[in-house]
Amino acid sequence: MDKIPILRMGQFLLVTIQIDLYDRLALNLETDLVSMVHKTGARGVLIDISAVSIVDSFMGRILGNIASMTRILDAETVVVGMQPAVAITLIELGLSLTGVHTALDVERGMALLETKLGPMDLMADEDDNSE
Amino acid sequence: MATGIIQLLKRHKAQVLDTWIQKQLANEELREDLMTNDDLRTQSEELIDMLAKTLTEENINQIDSADFDEVFELLATISISRARQGFSPRETGLYIFSLKEAIFELLQKQLVDAPATLYTEVLKVSRLLDSFGVVTLETFIKGREEVIYRQTEEIADISTPVIQVWDGILALPIIGTLDSARTQVVMESLLQRIVDTGSSIAILDISGVPAVDSLVAQHLIKTVSATRLMGADCIISGIRPEIAQTVVHLGIDLSNIITKASLASALKHAFSMNKLVVKRIDVVEKKAF
Numbered sequence: 066m067d068k069i070p071i072l073r074m075g076q077f078l079l080v081t082i083q084i085d086l087y088d089r090l091a092l093n094l095e096t097d098l099v100s101m102v103h104k105t106g107a108r109g110v111l112i113d114i115s116a117v118s119i120v121d122s123f124m125g126r127i128l129g130n131i132a133s134m135t136r137i138l139d140a141e142t143v144v145v146g147m148q149p150a151v152a153i154t155l156i157e158l159g160l161s162l163t164g165v166h167t168a169l170d171v172e173r174g175m176a177l178l179e180t181k182l183g184p185m186d187l188m189a190d191e192d193d194n195s196e
Numbered sequence: 197m198a199t200g201i202i203q204l205l206k207r208h209k210a211q212v213l214d215t216w217i218q219k220q221l222a223n224e225e226l227r228e229d230l231m232t233n234d235d236l237r238t239q240s241e242e243l244i245d246m247l248a249k250t251l252t253e254e255n256i257n258q259i260d261s262a263d264f265d266e267v268f269e270l271l272a273t274i275s276i277s278r279a280r281q282g283f284s285p286r287e288t289g290l291y292i293f294s295l296k297e298a299i300f301e302l303l304q305k306q307l308v309d310a311p312a313t314l315y316t317e318v319l320k321v322s323r324l325l326d327s328f329g330v331v332t333l334e335t336f337i338k339g340r341e342e343v344i345y346r347q348t349e350e351i352a353d354i355s356t357p358v359i360q361v362w363d364g365i366l367a368l369p370i371i372g373t374l375d376s377a378r379t380q381v382v383m384e385s386l387l388q389r390i391v392d393t394g395s396s397i398a399i400l401d402i403s404g405v406p407a408v409d410s411l412v413a414q415h416l417i418k419t420v421s422a423t424r425l426m427g428a429d430c431i432i433s434g435i436r437p438e439i440a441q442t443v444v445h446l447g448i449d450l451s452n453i454i455t456k457a458s459l460a461s462a463l464k465h466a467f468s469m470n471k472l473v474v475k476r477i478d479v480v481e482k483k484a485f
Contacts, residue, residue, distance in 0.1 A: 144425075144427075145427060146427075147425050147427065148391075149383075149384060149387030149390075149391060149422075149426065151425075152383075152387055152422040152423075152425040152426050153380070153383055153384065153387065153422055155422075155425055156383075156418050156421050157418075161421040161424070161425070162425060167425055167426065167427035168427035169390070169391075169394055169395075169396060169427040169428060170427075173396065173427065174427070
């Protein structure tokens with residue numbers, strides 16, 4: 066069964082979705098991601114969907130859910146690299162993904178996460194180091 | 197019957213053509229600027245030849261007969277080419293109806309001794325050519341509609357240019373009312389340009405939008421949300437006082453959207469978002485260097 070890898074990058078988690086998500090896979094990703102955030106204490110999640118060409122309302126909802134869930138666990142979610150067609154589809158479906166941060170590409174997404182969590186994280190880093 | 201219209205037409209084809217051309221040339225409204233006399237003659241000759249070829253005693257009373265398909269096709273070609281050349285429907289209609297007169301003249305000359313036959317033949321010709329005229333006008337209208345449709349598409353394409361005003365800043369001046377179809381075009385071209393140029397800020401300028409109703413506002417909000425999903429920020433600029441008034445009166449909530457009165461202030465805001473500074477260089481200072 067397909068599995069979407071979740072990579073740890075410092076205090077962030079990086080998820081690159083390289084295939085079109087089907088419902089089961091999306092649900093698994095949601096579960097895996099939330100438990101990873103909990104386990105690693107990550108402060109940010111970056112989801113790259115630049116290779117995703119098709120979305121439906123379910124997939125849109127999953128993205129929204131992931132953002133809400135990680136927020137409860139004190140992590141911000143950034144979705145990057147959305148294709149124009151995907152953006153238009155989501156808007157037409159009435160899903161504007163409020164609460165999800167967005168960026169053009171992974172680099173800018175990382176920069177966004179860093180500015181979002183900047184001052185606090187220096188402290189978090191120190192805590193990590195001291196432990 | 198030796199004096200039937202078909203034999204007459206076949207025998208006196210050249211004569212009919214001459215009369216017809218003369219009638220057309222005599223018409224003061226003839227558009228010599230749109231078509232040369234030679235072209236007119238070739239076109240008319242082709243039509244008469246075709247008519248003489250296809251017309252028989254049987255099908256002259258059956259206008260919907262399949263025999264006329266070729267004639268109709270030729271008429272359609274003539275009509276569409278005339279529509280493109282800029283002839284008016286009246287001129288195109290008269291082109292066919294003047295043929296009727298030319299044939300009547302021939303019949304009158306040939307059948308001067310047999311008024312009863314003249315009457316029935318005239319009736320036949322009249323009915324046939326009337327239907328030709330209607331077909332011509334129908335295709336003419338169709339041709340014009342195609343022209344209008346193409347122009348509409350072109351205007352839609354032209355009126356939504358996406359301009360890169362600065363490195364990483366796109367501007368999209370919207371001219372004309374936004375409807376669903378245009379929103380789609382605007383969104384697609386804007387989002388594609390965002391991807392192509394890697395721009396993080398898009399300015400939607402609505403100075404050229406005559407009125408904003410709730411539907412237009414909804415389309416604007418859609419476009420802004422789509423750019424946000426892509427990871428870019430969207431500023432709406434060029435909001436005139438009357439538009440601000442309508443928006444508030446309609447109870448449309450634009451509070452989540454950055455709005456500016458002019459494109460200039462939107463650009464200024466975009467600069468500050470990108471941490472860019474525009475500075476006037478002191479001339480004296482420049483000379484000193």
